[in-house]
Amino acid sequence: MRQNGRKEIEIPATITVRELAALMSVSPIDVIKVLMHNGIMASINQRIDYETAALVAHEFGFEPREQRPPEAVEEEGPSLLWQRLYAGEDPSKLKPRPPVVVVLGHVDHGKTTLLDAIRRTNVAAQEVGQITQRIGAYQVEYNGRKITFLDTPGHEAFTQMRARGAQVTDIAVLVVAADDGVMPQTREALAHARAARLPIIVALNKIDKPTANIERVMSQLAELGLVPQEYGGDTIVVKVSAKQRIGIEDLLEAILLVAETREIKANPDRPAVGTVIDARVDRRGPVATLLVQNGTLKQGDIIVAGATYGRVRAMFDDRGRPLKKAPPSTPVEVLGLSDVPEAGDLFEVAESERQARELAERRAAERQRQRQVRRMSLEDLYRRMQAGKVREFNVIIKTDVQGSIEPIAGLLQRLVERHAKDQLQLNILHADAGEISVSDVTLAAASDAIIIGFNVPVDAAAKRLAESEGVDIRVYSVIYHIEEDLEKALKGMLAPTIQERILGHAEVRQVFKVKGGQVAGCYVRDGEIRRNALVRVLRGGQKIHEGRIASLKRYKDDVTEVRAGYECGVGLEGFHDFAVGDILECFVREEVGAA
Template identity: 55%
Template sequence: MSKVRVYEVAQKLNITSKEIMDMLAKYGFEVHSHMSTLEDEEANLVMNYYKEVTKETNTEIAAVTTKPTQKKLQKKQGKESDMIENKNNQPETNEDEIKIIQIPASLTLKELADKLDVTATELIKRLMKRGKLATMNQEIDFDTATELAEEFDVLTEVEEEKDLMEEIFGEIIDEEKDLEKRPPVVVVMGHVDHGKTSLLDAIRSTHVTAKEAGGITQHIGASQISIKGEKITFLDTPGHEAFTAMRLRGAQVTDIAILVVAADDGVMPQTIEAINHARAANVQIIVAMNKIDKPGANPDRVKQELADQGLLVEDWGGDIICVPVSALKGEGIDTLLEMVLLVAEMGDLKANPRRKARGTIIEAQLDKGRGPVATVLVQSGTLQVGDPIVAGSAYGRVRAMIDDKGRNVKKALPSTPVEILGLSEVPTGGELFYVAKNDKQARQVAEQIRAQGRVQMIGQTPNKVSLDDLFSQIQEGKMKELNIIIKADVQGSVEAVKQSLEKLSNEEVRIRTIHGGVGTITESDVQLASASGAIIIGFNVRPESAVKAIADREEVDVRLYRVIYNAIEDIKLAMKGMLDPEYVEKVVGHAEIRQTFKVSGLGTVGGAYVLDGKIVRNAGVRIVRDGIVVYEGNLTSLKRFKDDAKEVNTGYECGVMFEKYNDIKEGDNVEAFIMEEVPR
């Protein structure tokens, strides 16, 4: 597309370059001189607009922009002579022919033109007559779009927002004949250190705890076991309260929740959280009373505490199954699993394996050798190697599937957890995945979701992340912010660390996670931290040496952790450093006014005797008369004989003058005090 200079446009219109530059600046064109260039299309629009404005009278312009409601009234009354012809000679429409279209809250001129079945150039001309210039790819708001549509006798409605995934893939209702029995999905929940992982170890004959830093389960795992020819799928949820979001997600995809309660410890805060999450997810609860073999075990107390939370066990006339177990000795495990199968049988759990698979991303991580790896739980249909899938903004073709025992499998039936390879990026844990028709559809859906998310993120972020903006926000809100960037080995850890640290926010300091992601700490992370005054928290990741050097040069604080408690403790210390210090008053001395002198031009000077401590020149003072404070302020002068003194100690006399106060009397007591800073 060719370009034309501003002065050339001015010559064609027979006006000065200054006039055309003023007009262009008025309508948003960035022109710096008469040598600036315009696209041909833009130049033609400007020239057409200028010619029309100079030719048309105000009445004619007003006639073009007459509201369609006026048109309708004129038509209805039969005033054919007063009707206004459309600028593009469109045939007149009857009231019955007026269309109604649905449009989003904002859209481009090109999209609106397509919906109105007119050219984008026609809409641009209409906008120019209103004193606005816009390109065909420029977004306009709903009100502007409505006004433009009315000029073509088209009414508009706000388009109802739909879940993009549900809109494309929809909810398929399976026929009863297609449904087959599926294994139950079980989540193990409970308080930290009550033996959840140990119980799963006993069930799966594995040793997950030994691999975890600090002995705490840091990630969600999924596995499947067989008992009496039946399968049960287990999700292992972490025990620390920092992982509340992960535990909640675990409960939402499950059928049965095993609530582990230590017989010697009873119901604890996280036990109550687990109960609430299981109820919210509408899953059946089975209580596994662990550590029944310990000397301090008290089953009756545990049952009473469970009853207080609304869980009445069968022994006490309720409907909650309670199984005493010992994960350490392996006692009661078979009974517990039988109860799981019994509850699953009562629940009549079924799914259709003969359809395109859909399910949930349980966990996802970036593997150095294999790329994005996601642990998925198939909830309906059958997932096969080679299927094109989409999960949020991630898409791809399933290149390989590995089951919980590390074996490669070709397909995964409902309620089966598998690890899949082949995604374009690391999906978010808890995201739903769908099998698409083909690679093209999967990619298009992912790109639409990514674009949708970008728009939402821009809308929710009022300002770009910069130090200037942050400082102004702090000043306006009188609140300090500690910005944090979190990088972890898996998505679940990012969420957990974020939630745990943001809980530390208080009235004075707010913790704000400006970015969280999976994978090693990169140069872009350091640049973002430098621009926003953030610190970087690395959880089970290490930065490369080059990145570390950049961080040192930019003076960005990078903290690396393997256990979440240490990260919480360090952030607490950082917050303490940001808190405004507290000041405590400390009395340093008392003096008595024994004589007063009136000095011309100065005021009243008090002759004082220091009774105890000392009187300091820069100290605050208050005058007490008959037990009542009559003045509180500062000293303007402290003298010993004729010389200025910094301080006067016990047993010495001094002359004192007070700031803006002369009404001192003999017998007044003077109390000197200082404000001492106390660290928070």
């Protein structure tokens, strides 16, 4: 489409110099020259805002138009907690409530010290090694208005709550140290906040330090798409020093300003519902930190939290003062539950103890069912896309070097546009160099994403978590194989993945000679040994044989399986060289994710 003889192009809110050049089919060098001519210094991978990009587009004879974000796809009913909480409320009963703010950032960048300055208390000194060990919830009052803060031990805990359906917060404050700049965990925290679709305020901390380099950090933030307002962007960046109490009031003003634009409301005149922020056992019994998100919680209410329930015997605020009732956005410590709930569990007030018990049992059964449901996999992408059950293709990219990220991201975008332009939107939630970690799997589980690794290892703990959460991890060493697999997935041609599942391990303690070979007398150390399964023989940690179990006996009886703690006799097909101390690793190979 042309306007005034100029070709129209759509430009997003932020775009890299390279992407803008590709959009206009010109050289990135020519774009950089135009930017320099207008007094703007930018590298080829640096992000610029829409206004700057529009200025460049005009220079090249284009008519720019700002690209609007796609409208949210209607789901089959609310899926996140905050949607369910207010879906059936009468708008006339909704009243403004305090915003709930999560504080995220790299370790040692001053998250807890910043909250310490806000609360005028010394929380940080009470922490082991002055590093936050568990989630804390605090409420402060500024200019007659309240703000609730969550201080997390890392973005993983925050995302684990979100993965379990708890949309806990309204605003994210990303703490970045002015002397240290953007670090790997800063990028991860940003990815988690963006995946939760939270407005982000940056608190640029430690500006009083002699080594602080504010301009460098501002440039780093812009490259992450957090273009500061003073650079023409829309990200609020507040310069603070937690130790010197500089900029604290400016930060609180910024939070209240963003909260006003969000129209944060709740209905205080109904039974309470909310989320478990933390839980523990002390001399008083099970103690749960609850965040009331709608309604008002009262002393004496019967509540069910996850798979546990009880009557609220006592309530305390974040300073240990007793409370009789807690309105929306109030964090409280509660005594009276029968057991310790898990962080991220949802709670609500029940009409009776019987109803609470039945609801707790239903939740336990539902949790078990959800653990058996596989999340998005590359194999069933086409089927779910055709059924209209997926409109967004969420991806996490991990590579061996930073330079590999952009080619892979560009490849994925081109494939989606070529094969599913009107059916699918690609969202790269997080992209970074380094091994695939638990944090990546947690983010994938919360966002129904696929992890694509390129020449990177998978952390052992991350592998276990991915198996339990049903997260699909794909690791490649050749970039063309990524293209082949995704192209097949978008066409519905990808073959099911064969996945290995370890059943158990047994130690060879005796070797018996029998007619035609040997039998190993074993002690099952963990899991189980199953007849007709596959077995690796490990000696000194090295595999010396892999084959199928030919016979499995308990004393003289043939059995189908032997569990941990019992002895058995094992014979393998085609192997007769057992030695005392060998480890037999029993496993099966299964098809997973078949469409």
